[in-house]
Amino acid sequence: xxxxxxxxxxxxxxxxxxxxxxxxxxxxxxxxxxxxxxxxxxxxxxxxxxxxxxxxxxxxxxxxxxxxxxxxxxxxxxxxxxxxxxxxxxxxxxxxxxxxxxxxxxxxxxxxxxxxxxxxxxxxxxxxxxxxxxxxxxxxxxxxxxxxxxxxxxxxxxxxxxxxxxxxxxxxxxxxxxxxxxxxxxxxxxxxxxxxxxxxxxxxxxxxxxxxxxxxxxxxxxxxxxxxxxxxxxxxxxxxxxxxxxxxxxxxxxxxxxxxxxxxxxxxxxxxxxxxxxxxxxxxxxxxxxxxxxxxxxxxxxxxxxxxxxxxxxxxxxxxxxxxxxxxxxxxxxxxxxxxxxxxxx
Amino acid sequence: xxxxxxxxxxxxxxxxxxxxxxxxxxxxxxxxxxxxxxxxxxxxxxxxxxxxxxxxxxxxxxxxxxxxxxxxxxxxxxxxxxxxxxxxxxxxxxxxxxxxxxxxxxxxxxxxxxxxxxxxxxxxxxxxxxxxxxxxxxxxxxxxxxxxxxxxxxxxxxxxxxxxxxxxxxxxxxxxxxxxxxxxxxxxxxxxxxxxxxxxxxxxxxxxxxxxxxxxxxxxxxxxxxxxxxxxxxxxxxxxxxxxxxxxxxxxxxxxxxxxxxxxxxxxxxxxxxxxxxxxxxxxxxxxxxxxxxxxxxxxxxxxxxx
Numbered sequence: 001x002x003x004x005x006x007x008x009x010x011x012x013x014x015x016x017x018x019x020x021x022x023x024x025x026x027x028x029x030x031x032x033x034x035x036x037x038x039x040x041x042x043x044x045x046x047x048x049x050x051x052x053x054x055x056x057x058x059x060x061x062x063x064x065x066x067x068x069x070x071x072x073x074x075x076x077x078x079x080x081x082x083x084x085x086x087x088x089x090x091x092x093x094x095x096x097x098x099x100x101x102x103x104x105x106x107x108x109x110x111x112x113x114x115x116x117x118x119x120x121x122x123x124x125x126x127x128x129x130x131x132x133x134x135x136x137x138x139x140x141x142x143x144x145x146x147x148x149x150x151x152x153x154x155x156x157x158x159x160x161x162x163x164x165x166x167x168x169x170x171x172x173x174x175x176x177x178x179x180x181x182x183x184x185x186x187x188x189x190x191x192x193x194x195x196x197x198x199x200x201x202x203x204x205x206x207x208x209x210x211x212x213x214x215x216x217x218x219x220x221x222x223x224x225x226x227x228x229x230x231x232x233x234x235x236x237x238x239x240x241x242x243x244x245x246x247x248x249x250x251x252x253x254x255x256x257x258x259x260x261x262x263x264x265x266x267x268x269x270x271x272x273x274x275x276x277x278x279x280x281x282x283x284x285x286x287x288x289x290x291x292x293x294x295x296x297x298x299x300x301x302x303x304x305x306x307x308x309x310x311x312x313x314x315x316x317x318x319x320x321x322x323x324x325x326x327x328x329x330x331x332x333x334x335x336x337x338x339x340x341x342x343x344x345x346x
Numbered sequence: 347x348x349x350x351x352x353x354x355x356x357x358x359x360x361x362x363x364x365x366x367x368x369x370x371x372x373x374x375x376x377x378x379x380x381x382x383x384x385x386x387x388x389x390x391x392x393x394x395x396x397x398x399x400x401x402x403x404x405x406x407x408x409x410x411x412x413x414x415x416x417x418x419x420x421x422x423x424x425x426x427x428x429x430x431x432x433x434x435x436x437x438x439x440x441x442x443x444x445x446x447x448x449x450x451x452x453x454x455x456x457x458x459x460x461x462x463x464x465x466x467x468x469x470x471x472x473x474x475x476x477x478x479x480x481x482x483x484x485x486x487x488x489x490x491x492x493x494x495x496x497x498x499x500x501x502x503x504x505x506x507x508x509x510x511x512x513x514x515x516x517x518x519x520x521x522x523x524x525x526x527x528x529x530x531x532x533x534x535x536x537x538x539x540x541x542x543x544x545x546x547x548x549x550x551x552x553x554x555x556x557x558x559x560x561x562x563x564x565x566x567x568x569x570x571x572x573x574x575x576x577x578x579x580x581x582x583x584x585x586x587x588x589x590x591x592x593x594x595x596x597x598x599x600x601x602x603x604x605x606x607x608x609x610x611x612x613x614x615x616x617x618x619x620x621x622x623x624x625x626x627x628x629x630x631x632x633x634x635x636x637x638x639x640x641x642x643x644x645x646x647x648x649x650x651x652x653x
Binding site for chain 1: 425426427430431488489492493494495512514515593594597598599601609611612613614615
């Protein structure tokens with residue numbers, strides 16, 4: 001999610017160069033996202049069709065997250081008209097007043113989970129944290145739940161969890177302590193930390209980027225791990241002996257915002273309305289494993305039925321997962337992350 | 347400067363005071379002129395070193411809300427993991443510096459004893475890794491050291507071990523990766539200083555009846571100390587700020603100060619939180635360097651004057 005695939009940046013740069021600007025286009029907007037294959041997919045799914053339909057030019061950039069937006073807004077040097085962020089970053093930035101209010105007269109919010117529709121930010125896609133294990137070690141009898149992952153006697157082997165995404169690991173830890181998926185939020189942070197404390201001695205690597213998680217599993221450095229579904233899907237497609245499912249996954253949303261002081265606010269608003277529309281949302285899973293945020297996308301008939309079951313935000317799969325609560329983490333992130341770091345760095 | 351002061355003592359009699367005054371005025375003019383000549387570079391140092399460091403220090407005194415506070419420093423004492431990170435950083439720096447000395451000293455010694463041609467070919471191999479990115483080298487080590495990597499699969503195939511060794515994603519991985527990257531920084535200054543050691547001194551020692559070991563211990567080694575000291579200082583200081591290698595090879599279990607700075611700055615969305623870490627590292631490093639200078643510098647100059 002936050003990792004930028006440098007190969008992808010080159011590809012995006014290529015796309016930017018080839019995007020033909022209509023001679024009459026009055027408006028040019030700049031959209032920043034995470035780069036990599038994800039942004040390439042967004043280009044095909046959202047940016048190109050929107051530019052064509054609105055007759056505008058969409059330039060692209062890559063972001064490292066909320067810090068970039070904060071720097072631009074507080075420094076009065078806003079380069080972007082729309083930028084993507086993690087939902088918890090949107091919630092934090094909203095509290096700091098870094099974004100423009102969105103016009104829901106233009107943006108149709110039906111079909112989007114109300115938890116991801118806010119005055120100044122809106123969801124754009126979903127990533128899931130899933131449990132992956134190597135089938136050359138466990139066959140098909142690998143750990144299926146986070147309680148299994150925590151059970152070191154029944155499932156001996158090397159393990160990896162995320163240290164950079166403390167909130168996701170704490171949600172996973174809460175699930176491992178036996179909570180049903182609808183009882184995870186609000187997370188009992190001390191309880192979740194106790195759960196982390198039980199497993200931390202058995203964690204052989206704490207990953208800090210999606211690429212690292214992928215490499216750990218791919219090279220057999222670990223036998224099981226928490227991993228983002230996009231990375232897990234790529235491993236499977238590459239033929240690595242792995243298995244994963246959306247059971248007890250942690251669904252994390254990404255969101256889009258218009259930074260305060262954006263130069264082309266009106267065009268940006270229209271473009272954002274297009275990005276979240278069911279028609280364009282339905283394009284996204286055709287190119288990448290990040291699921292659409294608008295559930296009406298599944299009713300457009302664009303997504304082949306056999307593809308739907310592999311998409312993390314398909315209604316069937318959403319039922320099996322916990323949705324990360326951005327507003328909960330907005331207020332607790334700093335304290336929880338410090339406590340988490342303290343624990344795992346002991 | 348020493349020339350005029352030596353002259354001051356020379357003249358005797360009544361003309362002495364007058365002369366001394368004129369000389370002193372001359373010396374003052376001279377040093378002012380020197381200062382004026384130096385001022386562009388002094389200004390540069392001020393603008394790109396003193397000002398940013400001062401700014402860093404200033405920033406570290408403000409909390410998220412922009413209010414004056416010591417909360418960025420208080421955090422170190424409230425949370426055990428900061429102390430732990432700090433200790434880890436210095437532990438890694440000591441181990442890596444030690445490993446570099448153990449590997450680098452014999453290497454530099456060998457290079458200095460080789461004929462010029464062979465030495466320059468060997469030096470190319472020392473410098474070669476500089477031309478590859480740190481990131482690439484770190485990933486290469488990961489491929490070699492990990493559980494199903496080259497070393498473990500060879501050792502298992504040869505029947506030396508039955509269970510793979512844990513070489514990556516822990517302290518040993520970090521130390522191996524960093525030692526490889528930092529070794530040239532020790533070898534190059536050391537080699538340079540070894541080359542300047544006068545072989546006549548060694549011959550004189552032999553002539554006076556010292557064996558090879560005694561010659562090395564009593565003459566060559568002390569004379570190589572200044573080069574060793576500068577190499578050690580460079581490696582040690584570079585270690586303290588290392589990021590990429592521990593981040594990739596440590597498996598999240600070896601957290602060094604620079605990694606903590608990155609974490610802290612983005613977590614608190616406040617430059618001050620990271621700046622405070624920078625200030626602490628700077629102060630402790632300077633203190634250690636001062637100590638180092640005092641210990642090794644005294645020995646090195648001691649050798650120099652006895653010669």
